[in-house]
Amino acid sequence: MTGPRYTELVAGLPASVPFVGPEAQERARGAGFAARLGANESRFGPSPAAIAAMAAAAADAWMYGDPEAFDLREAIAAYHGVTRANVLVGEGIDGILGNLVRLLVAPGDAVVTSDGAYPTFNFHVAGFGGVLHKVPYDGNHEDPVALVRKAGEVGAKLVYLANPDNPMGSWHGADVVGRMIAALPDGCLLALDEAYVELAPEGTAAEIAADDPRVIRLRTFSKGHGLAGLRVGYALAAPGLIAAFDKVRNHFGMGRVAQAGALAALQDRDWLVAVRGRVEAARAGLAAIARANGLEPLPSATNFVTMDCGGDGALARAVVQALGQRSVFVRMPFVPPHDRCIRVSCGTEADLALVAAALPEALAEARKLTAV
Amino acid sequence: MTGPRYTELVAGLPASVPFVGPEAQERARGAGFAARLGANESRFGPSPAAIAAMAAAAADAWMYGDPEAFDLREAIAAYHGVTRANVLVGEGIDGILGNLVRLLVAPGDAVVTSDGAYPTFNFHVAGFGGVLHKVPYDGNHEDPVALVRKAGEVGAKLVYLANPDNPMGSWHGADVVGRMIAALPDGCLLALDEAYVELAPEGTAAEIAADDPRVIRLRTFSKGHGLAGLRVGYALAAPGLIAAFDKVRNHFGMGRVAQAGALAALQDRDWLVAVRGRVEAARAGLAAIARANGLEPLPSATNFVTMDCGGDGALARAVVQALGQRSVFVRMPFVPPHDRCIRVSCGTEADLALVAAALPEALAEARKLTAV
Structure with missing residues (x-):
């Protein structure tokens, strides 16, 4: 046995x-x-409106959540001026990062991040057998130039940048991130973790065309929206990449209470x-x-x-x-x-x-x- | 670009x-x-107590859920007469099945199921590159003898049985499942999906020792407990297998509202x-x-x-x-x-x-x- x-x-x-x-x-x-x-x-x-929406949805919790999260994705798309096809909803940024790594990283594939940046990203890379290359921070800031240089050296499929940064709290302006994207090696995707960006100074969120195939930006309801215990994150990216998640994601993983709470939170500006x-x-x-x-x-x-x-x-x-x-x-x-x-x-x-x-x-x- | x-x-x-x-x-x-x-x-x-618990937890949704889901796992363990180390909580049976396949199935590995059984299991097996071998039902029943025989033939790492079955609604007595477990080839794990077992006749749920390394049984709050929209499932297995999920799972994936609702549902017998x-x-x-x-x-x-x-x-x-x-x-x-x-x-x-x-x-x- x-x-x-x-x-x-x-x-x-x-x-x-x-x-x-x-x-x-x-x-x-x-x-x-x-x-x-x-x-x-x-x-x-969380917003009182979100609390009320969750409480109201609790009685409906016998129903699965819409696996397409249609209403929530529509609202997110409208908020960002993109289309629903540009929006993925998932079980927090953590959950989305796990699936993202799964889509791109086979054993031995190179990935780049900063030494001291988000450990859960590293956990996922290790979990799919990726080889993680780390570059040092530049003082208290992640170093976009060094990240891109390393990505080119090792032929990385994926590079991670959090802007603003956790755990140092530092940030780069949108222009710096824009230059980083322009300098990315061909075929290297930037995972731009903007978990904290709603709390950052104006001009921190990068300006990225909705169909730009070089970047996936990650947002969450866990920080500014105060819904860490609901587990809702989202990603903005080109439609092809968003659609690729359908090949691997837990389609019914986003419950009805979670979708209702997040939608109400988004609407309470x-x-x-x-x-x-x-x-x-x-x-x-x-x-x-x-x-x-x-x-x-x-x-x-x-x-x-x-x-x-x-x-x-x-x-x-x-x-x-x-x-x-x-x-x-x-x-x-x-x-x-x-x-x-x-x-x-x-x-x-x-x-x-x-x-x-x-x-x-x-x-x-x-x-x-x-x-x- | x-x-x-x-x-x-x-x-x-x-x-x-x-x-x-x-x-x-x-x-x-x-x-x-x-x-x-x-x-x-x-x-x-869902139970009115579960609705009330979710509504109460909504205001606390700014806090991440306990990544160890300690209280819920304790309650589940007590309910089943096992220890917390035998219990995994996850994002529905779907989410747990995905991680289970990830733990066992590398590209080319053999897996066995019934032709016409749960498609989401097949989705996960394909998603990790497994080779799925299907055996026919015996009439309207899944065929434990044929499943075990096929598992032996192909050297399967994993075999799936739903008892009761979906989509046919049929079931086997615990004795039949017990004989299936006894006949499993060495090193082949049975994923026993008991999503509906709370609604089945007495004597349907298999009797399995808590530390039996040959079986992982899967339960859910989505069916009898009426919480499909909350996304909480659980698994009972030997501690080694339960611990292995920690290597790959989304540790903060089970939110506070979900844990509170599930706990209250479990307690409302x-x-x-x-x-x-x-x-x-x-x-x-x-x-x-x-x-x-x-x-x-x-x-x-x-x-x-x-x-x-x-x-x-x-x-x-x-x-x-x-x-x-x-x-x-x-x-x-x-x-x-x-x-x-x-x-x-x-x-x-x-x-x-x-x-x-x-x-x-x-x-x-x-x-x-x-x-x-």
Whole structure:
């Protein structure tokens, strides 16, 4: 009686997961976090209209969602001035990235990203046997010129850029991204992750023709729209690429409640404007807290502020842990030199007060621990 | 400026999708269906407790769902008398099947199923380059002996059995499935799809030890629990196989609203009992309607009744179409000889009245059309 025979590829994959959720930490510590500021969720919540739409759809949850997500894709298309054929809806950017990698990357194929960028993208590339080539950030910014150069060197099928960037919060103007696209090697697709772009300064979102075959741009309802727990992302790309997802996607994977909530969120533009304002205020508040504690807040075009603790990874890890012990959940960049920082999501005034109260003690404890 | 370079495997996949949703048909006909009885959804809806839980969770949808789905998996484990390590939660059985095939099936690997069984399984096998071997049904039943024999012949890594079966509604007793498991070739995993088993006679669900490495059983909240539009399925298997999914799954793919709704549904056992009763009544009602129209209703252990129209596939297709024109959405089996039948989901008394009213006309029209 033997067990299943995994593919060679799967047998060689590590058992690691991209992120451990805060709930696992809460179970380990036996108490919930008072300030949940580690996953760049929108503490300001979804639009009341979206909440109402989800509640109304709950009674209809006996019906599968429309596998074509017609109404939602129509609304997204209208919002962006493209056609429905340019729009894919999927289970968050994570889910779409997984299918995108599956479409392009066979074992041994080259893919390029920045060292320290989104781990879930790397997880998918490894999961399909791709060979990941990483280029360093240029300071706190991803380096479009280096990404394109590397893509040319290794013959990459796919290159990833997040703009704005996570975990550093930095961003490039649309012109920089435009030049990157113009310089892409032939047959290399840019996966442009714009998860945070609704919260960025005007002029950050790249201008890309609807039928441009060189780029797929990724958007989400998880950040500005405050619907991380609904799992709806979307992609904008040329119709051929959008149609290719039909060959592999989970057609009924986007449920009725999710489609209803996302549609209502998209239509409540006032809510997004209000969230932008609250995010800007929270960024300023977090920056002030950082400075008051001798940390350097990095400029941010996102719903989080990355704070340079002025030490190494050990110090920042100790700060994250000490904050956690004080009921404040934050995360930090994974790789040097960025792991000198902690990353704190925007929160309510009450959240920020908890950070302000906990940070001095957490820093002192972390410094004492890491000085040993 | 060239487009993306797809993998050889993807480039060779057909553009077809496993199912077209009823919404697409509604858009084509310019009107909604009055009786939605084609997708084996639960017309009796989800538990009121589940509706309330989803509505309550909607306001919390700014938070990602627990990627470990701890509470839901604990509850499922308790329900089945296994441990959390035996339980995987995923985006419906469809999503779990996709990841299961990905874990086991490399291009060229052999997989076995029944000719006419669940097309979405076949879609996933093709999508990962597997070679699908099909065995005929034995009458209206899947044939466990033939499946196992074929699996041995071709060295299959994976064999699929739905019990109860869709689209025929037939079922085997637990003893038959137990003998099938005992006869599996070494290293061949049985994917036992029990989507409908909560609606089947006692003694249908197979008895399988929690750590048996030969079987993964698949369950869903889409059928008896009435939550097709929430997209939550689960799998029970040995801990090693459950853990392997962590290497490839979309860890944050199961949202907070979905987990809350599923948990509440699982806990409302009275609702499931009530649904069973209504399903049984509806099966009897549909059978009576079939007989009144000279059709033979097949025995069913599911929430649908498959009706033998007594002709060929062309006749049944014409009946499905004629019913649709009369605002009654049903589907039918895809392959001969099963495509002599139409498949009608259980519905409310109002739904059944619509079927009873539409079927005589639809049959007459279909017979006239196909007699030409």
